[in-house]
Amino acid sequence: xxxxxxxxxxxxxxxxxxxxxxxxxxxxxxxxxxxxxxxxxxxxxxxxxxxxxxxxxxxxxxxxxxxxxxxxxxxxxxxxxxxxxxxxxxxxxxxxxxxxxxxxxxxxxxxxxxxxxxxxxxxxxxxxxxxxxxxxxxxxxxxxxxxxxxxxxxxxxxxxxxxxxxxxxxxxxxxxxxxxxxxxxxxxxxxxxxxxxxxxxxxxxxxxxxxxxxxxxxxxxxxxxxxxxxxxxxxxxxxxxxxxxxxxxxxxxxxxxxxxxxxxxxxxxxxxxxxxxxxxxxxxxxxxxxxxxxxxxxxxxxxxxxxxxxxxxxxxxxxxxxxxxxxxxxxxxxxxxxxxxxxxxxxxxxxxxxxxxxxxxxxxxxxxxxxxxxxxxxxxxxxxxxxxxxxxxxxxxxxxxxxxxxxxxxxxxxxxxxxxxxxxxxx
Ligand code: GDP
Ligand code: IMO
Ligand code: MG
Numbered sequence: 001x002x003x004x005x006x007x008x009x010x011x012x013x014x015x016x017x018x019x020x021x022x023x024x025x026x027x028x029x030x031x032x033x034x035x036x037x038x039x040x041x042x043x044x045x046x047x048x049x050x051x052x053x054x055x056x057x058x059x060x061x062x063x064x065x066x067x068x069x070x071x072x073x074x075x076x077x078x079x080x081x082x083x084x085x086x087x088x089x090x091x092x093x094x095x096x097x098x099x100x101x102x103x104x105x106x107x108x109x110x111x112x113x114x115x116x117x118x119x120x121x122x123x124x125x126x127x128x129x130x131x132x133x134x135x136x137x138x139x140x141x142x143x144x145x146x147x148x149x150x151x152x153x154x155x156x157x158x159x160x161x162x163x164x165x166x167x168x169x170x171x172x173x174x175x176x177x178x179x180x181x182x183x184x185x186x187x188x189x190x191x192x193x194x195x196x197x198x199x200x201x202x203x204x205x206x207x208x209x210x211x212x213x214x215x216x217x218x219x220x221x222x223x224x225x226x227x228x229x230x231x232x233x234x235x236x237x238x239x240x241x242x243x244x245x246x247x248x249x250x251x252x253x254x255x256x257x258x259x260x261x262x263x264x265x266x267x268x269x270x271x272x273x274x275x276x277x278x279x280x281x282x283x284x285x286x287x288x289x290x291x292x293x294x295x296x297x298x299x300x301x302x303x304x305x306x307x308x309x310x311x312x313x314x315x316x317x318x319x320x321x322x323x324x325x326x327x328x329x330x331x332x333x334x335x336x337x338x339x340x341x342x343x344x345x346x347x348x349x350x351x352x353x354x355x356x357x358x359x360x361x362x363x364x365x366x367x368x369x370x371x372x373x374x375x376x377x378x379x380x381x382x383x384x385x386x387x388x389x390x391x392x393x394x395x396x397x398x399x400x401x402x403x404x405x406x407x408x409x410x411x412x413x414x415x416x417x418x419x420x421x422x423x424x425x426x427x
Pocket of ligand 3 (some may be wrong): 041042
């Protein structure tokens with residue numbers, strides 16, 4: 001199974017870090033690759049009771065012998081990159097093998113400045129971004145005024161590109177947002193200060209990964225963000241500025257679609273979302289508060305509370321469709337042990353009409369109310385269970401019912417944050 005994609009099937013924070021880490025330690029994975037997003041991600045990995053969080057770095061960074069790759073589709077803040085690497089090494093993680101694409105775009109401090117002032121300007125219409133400069137960096141890329149990693153190694157080019165990049169922004173900052181202008185010379189200085197340390201890590205990662213696949217090596221593409229945050233397929237405009245769906249892996253890594261063997265959608269046994277935007281199964285009652293509390297639903301990157309709601313099979317089927325999922329990895333089943341009866345959204349009602357599939361327009365999605373089916377709870381702690389067959393009958397039925405309505409098989413189920421708290425349903 002040489003090329004595996006792991007991605008988020010809902011609105012993020014499904015447990016992609018755990019799924020990636022699990023695959024990287026149980027199978028022999030040679031490369032773990034990030035292909036989109038930046039340090040807006042927050043992936044938690046719990047190893048031997050110790051908790052790690054990765055943001056820009058691939059979760060394979062904790063697996064000895066595995067090479068971590070930041071591919072061309074990622075937006076890289078050198079400050080975040082080295083901050084994260086240093087923090088891991090300070091905690092005793094062996095100096096990792098990390099390769100960064102020469103074509104990846106760079107996030108400089110002016111991108112996060114613009115991200116924050118834009119959000120403030122939008123007021124109650126804000127997206128609720130992570131404030132990490134992700135949108136402004138991708139806008140520059142598409143506007144063809146972005147700075148790429150390779151530019152850090154040619155001071156003349158870098159100076160020209162930074163001047164071009166900040167010119168228009170300074171008009172915006174000073175005349176619209178009433179802020180101080182960005183000094184291009186200090187941006188150049190900031191970026192050059194990382195160049196020497198970055199240079200040995202930089203490579204043509206498309207060539208590296210395609211050669212690895214030719215040699216039969218196993219490459220795991222670790223998703224960040226999620227299907228419903230995808231700029232094309234998510235709840236636009238309440239999305240991130242990249243393509244976290246399976247197709248984004250190909251453009252984000254320079255690997256063709258024919259090379260991908262397996263696409264795993266990570267999905268929670270209920271649903272969460274951070275930031276603004278529609279969320280049909282959101283619970284604004286005590287059930288929502290209990291999911292938040294029992295599930296520990298606080299953002300890894302920003303510390304914001306996540307909004308919580310029941311499982312949404314319409315979204316699961318949509319994720320299966322737009323990603324061509326071969327499997328699901330269902331996480332946090334243990335959190336639902338506290339309910340006697342568990343609602344699952346099987347369709348939407350919009351203006352009196354039942355929709356079994358995602359409606360065509362965002363306006364319809366904003367007005368969708370869930371049609372629920374109710375499944376029996378199991379009422380006992382399952383966090384110590386280690387095989388699917390040993391789950392209480394109603395917990396197995398819950399998983400099987402979700403599988404039947406979500407469009408792809410569920411290969412694994414999480415019953416706790418630890419590596420060992422995973423049950424294999426289909427080997
Ligand atoms: P990611 O962004 O998709 O990698 O997910 P996050 O790390 O942001 O959020 C997932 C949270 O759920 C983390 O705190 C994980 O440790 C935790 N987690 C993952 N799988 C399970 C599970 O099966 N059960 C429980 N209780 N927690 C889990
Ligand atoms: P992981 O990889 C959850 C959300 C933000 C905001 C929107 C746009 O941990 O699942 P951005 O800063 O990307 O421009 O913000 O996207 N968002 C995430 N929500 N998990 C994430 O990553 C997210 N990355 C971005 O909250 O609503
Ligand atoms: Mg997360």
